[in-house]
Amino acid sequence: MFVVAGVLGVAGAFQQPEPDSLRFEQQTQDLGVLQSHEKYIAKFYAFNESRAELTDMLIVPSCGCTTVAEVENPIRGRTRVPIEVQLNTGHLKGKVHKPISVYWKCEGQQKSTTIFLTGYVEPRFSHEPQVVEFNHNSAGVAYAKVKSSVNGERAPQVKSASANTNAIKCTIADQQEALIEVRYDPAEIPKINRTSAAVTVILNDLNESRFVLPVRFTVPPTSQ
Secondary structure, eight states: OOOHHHHHHHHHHHHOOOOSEEEEESSEOOOOOEEEEEEEEEEEEEEEEESSSSSEEEEEETTTTTTOOOSSSSSSEEEEEEEEEEETTTTTTEEEEEEEEEEEETTEEEEEEEEEEEEEOOOOOESSSEEEEEEOOOOEEEEEEEEEEEOBBOOOOEEEETTEEOOOOOOBBBTTEEEEEEEOTTTGGGGSSSEEEEEEEESSSSOOOEEEEEEEEEEOOOOO
């Protein structure tokens, strides 16, 4: 009994655990700072660590803004293959974290893993001040200085969230500043029964790029 156990122990010492059949060199790729309404491509590299072929490869993005190019199928043993992923930032803003599910079979066994695409989408516009303010002494006109990072010149259309608001049309050129004029009827300002509103600027382009200009009212309550 002792001899048999010893033999089994020695045999077990030489057995190596099976590696994962598909290993990614980078499980997460960070694209860094991105612009909205642009397309970016990232390449993930996968290595088939087994000697067997990997079959039935299926790659499923988490949303429609992420697409995957056709991948070699099957993947031969001990080979490295690229997986090309394209991200369309569209109307995305801020942090981006896109999971992508990868499925395959190795010697009849179904396996899976998840890879991730990350980045940060900067707004196409910045404006000063951050909030346009009106008070009971306002003449009814305020201005916002807008800077665009859009390539090429765009002529924005201005939509208002309030019937008392009007904003002149203006042209915002690439990396240049422009003024948006916001108007309220001075006689109406003391009657406004809310503290904030917004003016939505919609660019006249195919992507309908837009940004929201916040408006705040600092009007003291009417004395009884």
